Structures are given as C-alpha cells and as structure tokens.
Amino acid sequence: MRIAFDIQPLLNNSKSGVGFYEHGLVTELVNKKKEDQFYLQFFSYKNREEKRKIAKRYLSNNTEMDECTYFPGSLYRVLMSFIYFPYHFFFKKQAEITHFFNFCIPPGVKGKKVVTIHDMTFRAYPGTMRWKTKMVLALNIKKSIRRADKIIADSEFTKKEMQKYYSVNETKIAVVPCGIDFNIFHTEYNDDTISEVKTKYKITGDYFLYLGTLEPRKNIEGLIKAYAIFCKKHSNEAIPKLVLAGGKGWNYETIFSAVKEYSLEERIYFTGYVADEDVPKLMAGAYAFCFPSFYEGFGMPPLEAMACGTPVLTSNNSSLTEVTADAAFKVNPNSIEEIADGLEVLWQDKQLYHELRKKGIEQAKKYSWENAANLLYNVYKEL
Structure with a gap:
C-alpha cells in the first residue's frame, strides 16, 4: 500500500496529545510495515529547516518526505474552511490512502481518506476551548465526516459521542486507542534519577502530580480547591506538595489566582513545560497522579502514570472510566469534596494505595503502540 500521513501535528518540539498519538502510530508503522510505502506530507513555507529536521526522524527505507514549500500551511x-482548495495541488506523491490525525480532512484529497477525531469537546464542553479552535472544528467536522472513507476514534466513548452529535453510522467508525511506550514509561527509574529530576524542577519531598496543559477542561482549579481542603485537614502534618506540571494553555489565569486565594504558594509548585525525557521520571517519583478532568476523548497521562507504578486519581466520566477501568480511584470532577476525599483516601489507606499501584501496572500493559498500529493497519487493508 501507498499511505500518506499529514504530519503537521508532529512538527513541533512541544507536541500536543494529537502529536503524541500520531508519533506513536507513525513510528510503529514505518518501522514495522516494510512492504508498504509511506509519505510524510507537510507545509514548509515557514520554519522549513526545523520542520525538515523533525520529519527526518521518521524516515526509513520505505518512507519519503512530501512537502509543499511555496504556500503557508x-x-x-x-482557506479550506471556506472555499474548495484541493489538497492534492500541493503534494506530488499519489497515495492510495491519506490519513489526517487532527480532526479535519481538507477538500480535494485523492484516494481513500482516513481521519482521526479524538473527542467531541467542542460540542460537549465548548466553554473550555479557544474560540478559534471551536470555529475551525464547527466549520470542518461535518465536511470531514462526509469526506472520510473511515473515521478513527481513540475510544469507544468517543465513537459513541460522534454517533450522538453527528449520527455517524457505526460501521464508518473504527476504534484505535492510544498506546504507551514502555521503553520510556516503566517502573525501573531509581532514586537517584528521580532525585535529579526533582532538583531540576525545584521539588522537595512527597508530591501529588498533575501533568498536562494548564487549561479549563483539565479542572486544575478544582484540584487546587480540593487540595486546600486536604491541607486544612492536615495543617500540622507533613503531607505531599501539589505539583502542577505543564505549559500554559489558555484562560489559565484563574489557576494562579486560586493558589493565591487559598494561600498555597508554599505548597503548590508550577514547573512550566516539562521536557519529554523528564515526564516519566516525574510520574515515577510522584506519590499519586491526579487527573480530575471534566472531559477526555482518551486520556493518556493516567495510563502513563500507571505504567510508572504511580497510583492514579481521576474522573468517573467520559473515556477515563473506560481507559483506567478498576485500576484508578474515581471521583466526580464537579465535586470539590469528592476530589478532596480522594486525596485523603490515597494518603491514608495504604492497602488500597498499593492495590491501585499493582492494578495500574497491569492495566497499562493492555495499551501498546504495537497493538494500536496493528488495529490501524487492518483498517487501511479493509479500505
């Protein structure tokens, strides 16, 4: 097969969740499916050399770059949101299948078309997204669903959400979950390695960890309020700090305001963006991983933390119940008291804490990039 990937989500050293999803699948496919030909398609009008440098990481004997140098991506x-501007004008390689990993299929794509739609946040929780992102999705999702020969969902939950909001025929959607790179996320990080990364990010002692973008959908403000209750209950005790790791997304100002409002400046640490190589070490060093998100299409961080042997507190909603199964402590993300009680249980109930650690390691093993890539490859073969 001749398969093209739109690799725009990969061309940033600070990849988003979409970028990590595509990275895992593309890496696995180009390295394992040697009998097929792959094309990496991208616009390189700006930052050309940097984009080429990143794209070259995915090259192998059966993989070629196919770039458009003369038009800004x-x-x-x-323009594609408003006028018919054929995609195939910009790329030379003629693929049998072209896969777009970031929600939208442009007009004028030759051959079979596959799109990954990761979630329905812009319909279910529109207030938690940038207006620009909402506008792009509102203008393009229906057209992308119509253009697609196959739609990929990260989870059964997202598949049902697409059926709910767009009445998509069930047979048009295939589920290809995220995977975990077990060479990176594992339980073998030693104390010295963890100590080094804690020193780098100025963390001392035990800590609860949130890791992800600082934005409204992740319910970080709710976590801070719950942690304030936890701290009040243990005002004279040595308890874990709360580490909020990740770059600023949008509408994050209230997160910092909440820390000041509850006078938690000495107990809550902000690390800023965390280098990829430090993520698993921070997870492995955490007392527990906290992810009380309002809505997820999959939710990779809880699984990655589980793979590192760290117990997880997460939401009892969306895809998170599907992905974490019975291996995490579940809370209602809309209840500050429930989140606070969850922190309390993880801190006090050592038997449950160790049970969740064991269950988490086993649950994470169910999600590998190899399995995910095989599922996706079977979708391609059926087109």
Missing part, C-alpha cells in the same frame, strides 16, 4: 487551513 496556516493560510491553507483557513
């Missing part, structure tokens, strides 16, 4: 993504 950002401009094309705006």
Whole structure:
C-alpha cells in the first residue's frame, strides 16, 4: 500500500496529545510495515529547516518526505474552511490512502481518506476551548465526516459521542486507542534519577502530580480547591506538595489566582513545560497522579502514570472510566469534596494505595503502540 500521513501535528518540539498519538502510530508503522510505502506530507513555507529536521526522524527505507514549500500551511487551513482548495495541488506523491490525525480532512484529497477525531469537546464542553479552535472544528467536522472513507476514534466513548452529535453510522467508525511506550514509561527509574529530576524542577519531598496543559477542561482549579481542603485537614502534618506540571494553555489565569486565594504558594509548585525525557521520571517519583478532568476523548497521562507504578486519581466520566477501568480511584470532577476525599483516601489507606499501584501496572500493559498500529493497519487493508 501507498499511505500518506499529514504530519503537521508532529512538527513541533512541544507536541500536543494529537502529536503524541500520531508519533506513536507513525513510528510503529514505518518501522514495522516494510512492504508498504509511506509519505510524510507537510507545509514548509515557514520554519522549513526545523520542520525538515523533525520529519527526518521518521524516515526509513520505505518512507519519503512530501512537502509543499511555496504556500503557508496556516493560510491553507483557513482557506479550506471556506472555499474548495484541493489538497492534492500541493503534494506530488499519489497515495492510495491519506490519513489526517487532527480532526479535519481538507477538500480535494485523492484516494481513500482516513481521519482521526479524538473527542467531541467542542460540542460537549465548548466553554473550555479557544474560540478559534471551536470555529475551525464547527466549520470542518461535518465536511470531514462526509469526506472520510473511515473515521478513527481513540475510544469507544468517543465513537459513541460522534454517533450522538453527528449520527455517524457505526460501521464508518473504527476504534484505535492510544498506546504507551514502555521503553520510556516503566517502573525501573531509581532514586537517584528521580532525585535529579526533582532538583531540576525545584521539588522537595512527597508530591501529588498533575501533568498536562494548564487549561479549563483539565479542572486544575478544582484540584487546587480540593487540595486546600486536604491541607486544612492536615495543617500540622507533613503531607505531599501539589505539583502542577505543564505549559500554559489558555484562560489559565484563574489557576494562579486560586493558589493565591487559598494561600498555597508554599505548597503548590508550577514547573512550566516539562521536557519529554523528564515526564516519566516525574510520574515515577510522584506519590499519586491526579487527573480530575471534566472531559477526555482518551486520556493518556493516567495510563502513563500507571505504567510508572504511580497510583492514579481521576474522573468517573467520559473515556477515563473506560481507559483506567478498576485500576484508578474515581471521583466526580464537579465535586470539590469528592476530589478532596480522594486525596485523603490515597494518603491514608495504604492497602488500597498499593492495590491501585499493582492494578495500574497491569492495566497499562493492555495499551501498546504495537497493538494500536496493528488495529490501524487492518483498517487501511479493509479500505
């Protein structure tokens, strides 16, 4: 097969969840499916050398770059929302299948078309997204669903959400979950390695960890309020700090305001963006991983933390119940008291704490990039 990937989500050293999803699948496919030909398609009008440098990481004997150097990709993504501007004008390689990993299929793509739609946040929780992102999705999702020969969902939950909001025929959707790189996320990090990364990010002692973008959908403000209750209950005791790791997304100001409002400046640490190589070490060193998100299409961080042997507190909603099964402590993300009680249980109930650690390690093993790539490859073969 001749398969093209739109690799725009990969061309940033600070990859988002979409970028990590595509990275895992593309890496696995180009390295394992040697009998097929792969094309890496991207616009390189701006930052050409940097984009080429990143794209070259995915090259192998059966993989070629197919770039458009003369037209800005950002401009094309705006124009395609309003006018018919054929995608195939910009790329030379003729693929049998082209896969778009970031929600939208542009017009004028030759051959079979596959799109991954990761979630329905812009319909279910529109207030938690940037207006620009909502507008792009509102203008393009229906058209992308119509253009697609196959739609990929990260989870059964997202598949049902697409059926709910767009009445998509069940047979048009295939589920290909995220995976975990077990060479990176594992339980073998030693105390010295963890101590080094804690020193780098100025963390001392035990800590609860949130790791992800600082934005409204992740319910970080709710976690801070719950942690304030936990701290009040243990005002004279040595308890874990709360580490909020990740770059600023949007509408994050209230997160910092909440820390000041509850006078938690000495107990809550902000690390800023965490380098990829430090993520598993921070997870492995955490007392527990906290992810009380309002809504997820999959939710990779809880599984990655489980793979590192760290017990997880997460939400009892969306895809998170599906992905974490019975291996995490579940809370209602809309209840500050429940989140606080969850922190309390993880801190006090050592038997449950160790049970969740064991269950988490086993649950994480169910999700590998090899399995995910095989599922996706079977979708391609059926087209």
